[in-house]
Amino acid sequence: MMSLPILEITYLVASLTFVIGLKMLSHPDSARRGNLIAAAGMLLAILATLFLYQSYDPNKLFNYGLILLGLALGTLIGTVMAKRVQMTAMPQMVSFFNGMGGACAALIAIIEYQQHPIATAGFDGALLVMLLGLVIGSVSFSGSMIAYGKLEGKIKDKTLPFNQAGNMMLLLVIVGLIIYQLFGTAYPVLFYGLFVIALVYGVLFVMPIGGADMPVVISLLNSFTGMAAAFGGFLYGNKAMLTGGILVGSAGTILTILMCKAMNRSLTNVLLGAFGSAGGGGGKAAEGDQTVREISIPDMAVLLSYSQNIVIVPGYGLAVAQAQHICHQLEKLLEEKGVEVNYAIHPVAGRMPGHMNVLLAEADVPYERMQEMDDINPRLANTDVVVVIGANDVVNPAAKNDSTSPIYGMPILEVDKAKTVVILKRGMAAGYAGIENELFFYPKTRMLFGDAKDSLQKLASEVKMV
Amino acid sequence: MEQILLYLSANMEMIYFLLLAILLGVEVISNVPAILHTPLMSGANAIHGVVVVGAIIVMLHASPDNYAALSIGFLAVVMGMLNVVGGFVVTDRMLEMFKKKPKKS
Numbered sequence: 001m002m003s004l005p006i007l008e009i010t011y012l013v014a015s016l017t018f019v020i021g022l023k024m025l026s027h028p029d030s031a032r033r034g035n036l037i038a039a040a041g042m043l044l045a046i047l048a049t050l051f052l053y054q055s056y057d058p059n060k061l062f063n064y065g066l067i068l069l070g071l072a073l074g075t076l077i078g079t080v081m082a083k084r085v086q087m088t089a090m091p092q093m094v095s096f097f098n099g100m101g102g103a104c105a106a107l108i109a110i111i112e113y114q115q116h117p118i119a120t121a122g123f124d125g126a127l128l129v130m131l132l133g134l135v136i137g138s139v140s141f142s143g144s145m146i147a148y149g150k151l152e153g154k155i156k157d158k159t160l161p162f163n164q165a166g167n168m169m170l171l172l173v174i175v176g177l178i179i180y181q182l183f184g185t186a187y188p189v190l191f192y193g194l195f196v197i198a199l200v201y202g203v204l205f206v207m208p209i210g211g212a213d214m215p216v217v218i219s220l221l222n223s224f225t226g227m228a229a230a231f232g233g234f235l236y237g238n239k240a241m242l243t244g245g246i247l248v249g250s251a252g253t254i255l256t257i258l259m260c261k262a263m264n265r266s267l268t269n270v271l272l273g274a275f276g277s278a279g280g281g282g283g284k285a286a287e288g289d290q291t292v293r294e295i296s297i298p299d300m301a302v303l304l305s306y307s308q309n310i311v312i313v314p315g316y317g318l319a320v321a322q323a324q325h326i327c328h329q330l331e332k333l334l335e336e337k338g339v340e341v342n343y344a345i346h347p348v349a350g351r352m353p354g355h356m357n358v359l360l361a362e363a364d365v366p367y368e369r370m371q372e373m374d375d376i377n378p379r380l381a382n383t384d385v386v387v388v389i390g391a392n393d394v395v396n397p398a399a400k401n402d403s404t405s406p407i408y409g410m411p412i413l414e415v416d417k418a419k420t421v422v423i424l425k426r427g428m429a430a431g432y433a434g435i436e437n438e439l440f441f442y443p444k445t446r447m448l449f450g451d452a453k454d455s456l457q458k459l460a461s462e463v464k465m466v
Numbered sequence: 467m468e469q470i471l472l473y474l475s476a477n478m479e480m481i482y483f484l485l486l487a488i489l490l491g492v493e494v495i496s497n498v499p500a501i502l503h504t505p506l507m508s509g510a511n512a513i514h515g516v517v518v519v520g521a522i523i524v525m526l527h528a529s530p531d532n533y534a535a536l537s538i539g540f541l542a543v544v545m546g547m548l549n550v551v552g553g554f555v556v557t558d559r560m561l562e563m564f565k566k567k568p569k570k571s
Contacts (some may be wrong), residue, residue: 014516018513018516019490019494021509021513022491022494022495022506022509022510022513023494025502025505025506025509025510025557026494026495026497026498026499026502026506027502028499028502031502031505031506031509031561032558032561032562034509035505035509035512035554035557035558035561036558038509038512038513038554039512039554039558042512042513042515042516042550042554045516045519046518046519046522046550049519049522049523050522053522053523053526054526059527061526061527062525062526062527062528062529062530063525063526063528063530063536063539066525066536066539066540066543067522067525067526067543069540070521070525070540070543070544070547071518071522071543071547073544073547074518074543074544074545074546074547074548074550074551075547075551077544077548077552078547078548078549078550078551078552078553078555079551079552079555081548081552082551082552082553082555082556082559083555083559085556090504090508090556090560091504093552093556094504094507094508094511094553094556096552097511097512097515097548097549097552097553097556098511098514098549100545100546100548100549100552101511101514101515101517101545101546101549103541103542103545104517104518104520104521104542104543104545104546104549105517105520107521107538107539107541107542107545108517108520108521108524108542110538111524111528111535111538111539111542112524114534114535115527115535123469123470123473125470125473125474125476125477218507219507222507222510222511222514225511225514225517226510226513226514228514228517229514229515229516229517229520230484232517232520233516233520234477234480234484235520236520236523237480238519238520238523239483240516240519241516241517241519241520242480242483242484242487243483243487244513244514244515244516244517245514245516245517246484246487246488246491247487247490247491247494247510247513248491248510248511248513248514249488249491249514250487250488250489250490250491250492250495251491251492251494251495251506251510252507252510254491254492254495254496255495255498255503255506255507255510258498258503259503347503352503352504352507354502354503354504354505354506355504357504358504358505358560358563361563362563372499
């Protein structure tokens with residue numbers, strides 16, 4: 001029978017496409033092709049498993065109809081969801097799909113366990129792999145669903161009393177249960193108990209983590225699912241699953257670390273939810289004698305039109321207001337008047353790293369206009385006007401000045417060095433991290449309250465008339 | 467203890483594979499411009515959808531009268547496929563917008 005080597009070779013090819021695809025995804029020019037190559041490899045692996053797998057197993061195989069139905073259903077729902085989602089909702093969409101993968105890994109572990117003969121005594125390697133796949137997949141599923149709900153605004157940040165201590169205890173219980181089942185007796189009730197506890201742990205793990213840290217969490221959960229998939233691959237000796245899973249596991253971990261570095265914090269610091277709990281002191285400064293200075297739209301139009309150079313700092317507010325197109329229009333109008341306009345992109349602006357780049361690219365803002373933090377910071381002192389649109393924490397000078405602030409030490413866009421700062425904001429509420437921003441009260445700062453899209457629209461028509 | 471060592475040596479090939487793949491993942495990823503972090507995360511997310519292969523294998527083995535396994539397996543296939551298709555389509559949509567650059571300049 002020739003199909004066994006063909007199946008093996010197909011898996012090899014699929015594994016290669018994952019590696020090459022991931023590599024190509026990390027360069028702007030080849031990224032899209034990289035994605036398609038990985039997708040082609042995935043299709044190959046799925047088809048090969050469907051039609052060639054029987055060679056592995058002399059026993060009769062079943063359920064082709066149901067499998068095809070499931071694949072068709074998943075394809076249909078996945079395509080519709082992915083096509084319909086708004087650009088602003090991308091992060092939660094990724095989180096949702098990630099949760100699906102985690103659930104899939106956990107369910108596989110459950111079925112395998114049901115068919116696994118309970119070992120009489122001693123170490124059972126296959127059981128260990130199942131337990132790990134179950135736990136990591138479940139945590140990834142419930143955690144991703146909470147992250148999804150939070151980004152959708154359906155679930156509020158909540159720190160339960162003794163949350164950290166409780167999480168630690170749950171983690172210990174999980175580890176204990178795994179060890180007990182490996183070396184003691186593997187009662188089914190313990191297995192399902194572990195499943196439930198892992199689900200609860202995923203919820204409690206993500207629940208207290210504050211908004212600015214969401215990207216880190218999604219990236220981390222992404223690498224969790226990768227690991228869970230790899231354990232599945234280990235279980236079946238399936239190299240395509242193993243490569244795909246491990247690649248994502250390690251790549252996701254690296255990406256997570258890169259993000260933590262961008263915020264100058266350690267991963268443990270993020271996971272213990274320092275943002276959520278320490279930001280409680282915010283809000284009181286606003287009640288003091290400090291005043292904010294508002295700017296009218298005509299004044300601002302004049303200010304912008306007669307500037308030499310302007311830097312726009314986009315934040316999540318821009319995404320929420322869907323103001324990226326009108327923002328690009330304003331930028332073009334100002335360019336026509338000879339004003340140099342650049343965008344300063346903070347690595348963690350928005351809800352995911354690169355969120356702002358994707359958003360601005362959608363509005364056709366050219367690459368060269370988007371400047372990374374380290375490139376633009378030295379030039380901010382020579383900038384006439386900085387326009388902050390719906391960003392807050394990433395421009396908060398407290399990160400440099402106030403050692404008691406929860407974001408102290410996080411690199412920021414040093415917009416306070418510019419000659420004038422205009423902040424477009426809905427109202428005086430604190431940022432997503434819940435921290436007061438002293439920048440709003442600086443003498444050089446002007447506030448323009450209102451919906452970003454609305455303000456920018458009025459501003460654009462006003463600039464036309466200047 | 468002996469059993470652990472036996473299990474390790476029986477699976478030595480896979481363990482080599484695992485370690486090398488971890489290093490490969492680290493190598494492939496370092497040096498990514500911040501612009502591509504979101505699409506990269508999304509693409510990686512789609513790739514771990516390969517777990518659907520495991521779901522298919524589980525279903526192939528499940529006997530047609532084991533309804534518990536069938537329903538759980540069916541759910542796993544649907545969810546895994548959601549991960550794959552949704553992941554790749556979302557990534558493609560993100561990257562589609564990046565593509566416009568050469569045309570413009």
